[in-house]
Amino acid sequence: MTASPKRRSYMDKETLRPDPSPETGPEGVNTVDAAEIEKFAAIADEWWDPNGKFKPLHKFNPVRIGFIRDRLCQHFDRDPMQPNPLAGLKILDIGCGGGLLCEPLRRLGAEVTGIDATERSVKAAAAHAEQMGLTIDYRFTTVEALAAEGDRFDAVLNMEVVEHVADPEAFLALSGGLVKPGGLFFLATLNRTPKAFALAIVGAEYVLGWLPRGTHDWRKFVKPSEAAASLRRADLAPLELTGVAYNPLKDQWRLAPRDLGVNYMGVFAAA
Amino acid sequence: MEQADVIIVGGGMVGGALAAALAKGGLSVAVIDRERPADQTLPQYDGRASAIAHGSKQALAGVGLWDGPDGLAPHASPIWDIRVADGHILDGVSPLFLHYDHREIGADPFGYIVENRRTRITLGAAMARDDRIALYAPYAATDLKTEAGYTELTAAHTESGEALTLRAPLCLAADGKFSTLRDWAGIKLTGWAYDQTSLVCTVRHEEPHHGVAVELFLRGGPFAMLPMTENRSNVVWSERSDLARGYADLADGAFLAELQTRFGDWLGEIELVGPRFSYPLSLQHAETYIGDRLALVGDAGHAIHPIAGQGLNMGLRDVAALAEVLVDAKRLGLDIGAPTVLRHYEQWRRFDNILLAGVTDGLTRLFSNDIPPLRLARDLGLAAVDRMPPVKKLLMRHAMGVVGDLPRLIRGEAL
Numbered sequence: 128m129t130a131s132p133k134r135r136s137y138m139d140k141e142t143l144r145p146d147p148s149p150e151t152g153p154e155g156v157n158t159v160d161a162a163e164i165e166k167f168a169a170i171a172d173e174w175w176d177p178n179g180k181f182k183p184l185h186k187f188n189p190v191r192i193g194f195i196r197d198r199l200c201q202h203f204d205r206d207p208m209q210p211n212p213l214a215g216l217k218i219l220d221i222g223c224g225g226g227l228l229c230e231p232l233r234r235l236g237a238e239v240t241g242i243d244a245t246e247r248s249v250k251a252a253a254a255h256a257e258q259m260g261l262t263i264d265y266r267f268t269t270v271e272a273l274a275a276e277g278d279r280f281d282a283v284l285n286m287e288v289v290e291h292v293a294d295p296e297a298f299l300a301l302s303g304g305l306v307k308p309g310g311l312f313f314l315a316t317l318n319r320t321p322k323a324f325a326l327a328i329v330g331a332e333y334v335l336g337w338l339p340r341g342t343h344d345w346r347k348f349v350k351p352s353e354a355a356a357s358l359r360r361a362d363l364a365p366l367e368l369t370g371v372a373y374n375p376l377k378d379q380w381r382l383a384p385r386d387l388g389v390n391y392m393g394v395f396a397a398a
Numbered sequence: 399m400e401q402a403d404v405i406i407v408g409g410g411m412v413g414g415a416l417a418a419a420l421a422k423g424g425l426s427v428a429v430i431d432r433e434r435p436a437d438q439t440l441p442q443y444d445g446r447a448s449a450i451a452h453g454s455k456q457a458l459a460g461v462g463l464w465d466g467p468d469g470l471a472p473h474a475s476p477i478w479d480i481r482v483a484d485g486h487i488l489d490g491v492s493p494l495f496l497h498y499d500h501r502e503i504g505a506d507p508f509g510y511i512v513e514n515r516r517t518r519i520t521l522g523a524a525m526a527r528d529d530r531i532a533l534y535a536p537y538a539a540t541d542l543k544t545e546a547g548y549t550e551l552t553a554a555h556t557e558s559g560e561a562l563t564l565r566a567p568l569c570l571a572a573d574g575k576f577s578t579l580r581d582w583a584g585i586k587l588t589g590w591a592y593d594q595t596s597l598v599c600t601v602r603h604e605e606p607h608h609g610v611a612v613e614l615f616l617r618g619g620p621f622a623m624l625p626m627t628e629n630r631s632n633v634v635w636s637e638r639s640d641l642a643r644g645y646a647d648l649a650d651g652a653f654l655a656e657l658q659t660r661f662g663d664w665l666g667e668i669e670l671v672g673p674r675f676s677y678p679l680s681l682q683h684a685e686t687y688i689g690d691r692l693a694l695v696g697d698a699g700h701a702i703h704p705i706a707g708q709g710l711n712m713g714l715r716d717v718a719a720l721a722e723v724l725v726d727a728k729r730l731g732l733d734i735g736a737p738t739v740l741r742h743y744e745q746w747r748r749f750d751n752i753l754l755a756g757v758t759d760g761l762t763r764l765f766s767n768d769i770p771p772l773r774l775a776r777d778l779g780l781a782a783v784d785r786m787p788p789v790k791k792l793l794m795r796h797a798m799g800v801v802g803d804l805p806r807l808i809r810g811e812a813l
Contacts, residue, residue, distance in 0.1 A: 189732070208424075210424050235731040
């Protein structure tokens with residue numbers, strides 16, 4: 128594992144626009160006090176509204192969960208068609224937001240930890256999980272704090288996060304260090320190509336209005352080769368890279384193994 | 399309080415098949431039904447037989463309801479030919495008619511005729527056998543309330559009054575044309591009554607039917623003879639409601655004589671087997687199939703005229719689509735009661751159901767009259783279809799239920 132020379136946050140505050148309310152600092156928020164549940168349930172409703180501002184993520188969710196489930200089942204020799212195929216696996220979701228990935232993975236049997244640098248998201252996620260009757264360890268913390276604690280996971284998910292951080296290379300290397308030997312690292316992000324600029328910025332933000340303008344900064348998109356190089360510093364070797372493409376006729380996302388030009392996902396194995 | 403992945407209200411043909419499909423896909427299912435299981439299989443409970451199209455048969459086979467010792471196969475009578483003609487046997491059937499022969503499109507029959515009672519017996523046995531299915535009967539639903547993460551159904555035993563509480567992420571209403579859950583959810587209906595009543599009975603005949611289904615368009619409504627096992631046919635005689643009441647009141651002998659004038663003599667002597675039934679006909683369609691952690695399935699969502707023998711097939715296509723959507727969602731760990739999941743089901747089924755409701759409604763209006771120019775036009779239409787192989791093939795494939803964006807079960811694939 129390669130740590131950054133200075134212990135600073137890799138989160139880019141400007142892009143993430145964290146909650147302006149004073150925060151007490153990154154600590155565990157896995158216990159939510161009853162009075163706060165209602166307040167954060169409203170925020171959770173925003174995250175979980177399939178027609179709300181996270182609509183694109185809801186559309187994208189089935190394809191990425193399927194990818195994660197299938198690759199984990201393959202790697203850990205499980206049957207994805209059986210109930211609880213991920214039972215017993217410790218999974219970390221970095222940048223968990225409202226818990227859109229954590230909850231399904233928990234339902235598939237995994238022990239899930241979700242971390243996010245935005246306190247209100249973590250609290251909203253915890254409130255929603257409670258409503259759903261799911262036990263998920265949500266923490267308002269950073270990758271570097273977690274790395275320092277020494278926790279390691281069978282799988283670490285870095286999904287649609289790296290394009291929002293200030294120093295993607297260091298962030299990836301540090302995240303990669305949280306994988307147990309023999310475990311898997313999942314990455315999903317946007318490629319820095321002209322096509323990605325046309326589709327993800329001009330198309331999604333300006334023409335279709337799927338995302339608020341300014342959601343993404345093309346210059347921060349990460350090429351697969353750059354991601355692989357950063358992860359190699361954490362002793363992670365690429366197993367598979369696949370594109371993800373949108374089918375406008377079916378209004379569905381699907382894996383597009385040969386088209387990594389815009390959205391792509393990758394699996395990396397820890398030695 | 400009992401918990402399950404899914405609550406199904408109504409354990410009839412659609413509810414039972416849905417329970418079997420979901421259980422096959424690994425979901426735990428709680429079914430409640432107002433009737434005792436034994437009462438639903440009595441000869442006087444339901445005298446109808448249903449056409450089970452090729453696609454529906456594949457779906458039933460896919461969830462283990464077709465083959466095997468309790469399966470439907472031994473009780474299913476294949477339909478090899480469909481003959482559609484305009485007019486009264488005695489008044490002279492129009493020489494222009496439509497003849498669907500299965501050999502024009504392949505080796506499979508169009509479908510099968512199975513007595514509803516048989517389907518109910520098979521489903522009852524399947525529900526009792528499957529340890530993923532808990533059947534609560536006779537219980538009547540008393541309330542349904544939805545919380546953030548689940549829905550809770552309360553019910554009472556129809557005799558002892560004993561209360562039952564079920565909790566699940568999703569409740570499915572398979573409680574039929576007069577669905578209580580649909581009313582509770584405030585889902586409105588569109589549609590109209592047909593002023594037609596179907597007189598239904600089973601007859602045994604001297605001569606074999608050779609797997610031919612016949613539909614005659616008489617002025618009061620369509621008259622269908624559906625081939626059953628053991629040299630029997632199920633008669634669905636749709637008639638203007640005021641006249642139907644009169645025919646229903648006739649003694650068996652007089653009724654049989656009326657029947658014979660319509661039946662003709664090509665099957666020889668006929669005799670009544672079992673009781674006679676009458677069912678008033680209407681078209682109804684729910685404005686939406688989904689609500690808050692709720693989905694309508696089968697007749698609760700749509701009821702159509704039996705003119706094309708498609709009612710149960712529509713219900714079974716709902717079952718196959720809904721089971722696929724829910725099983726896929728469950729395998730992804732998604733909340734199976736979430737709006738995104740339910741909307742997928744609704745979008746998938748709504749168009750097909752509206753299309754079929756429209757077609758059956760159009761056919762009913764077109765054929766249930768005796769206006770000469772209209773009669774000529776429709777006869778020419780039938781004859782034209784009969785002489786246009788591509789159109790005819792498409793219509794035949796529709797009759798088999800194998801057209802469109804089909805669920806895996808209908809295509810004969812594993813869930």
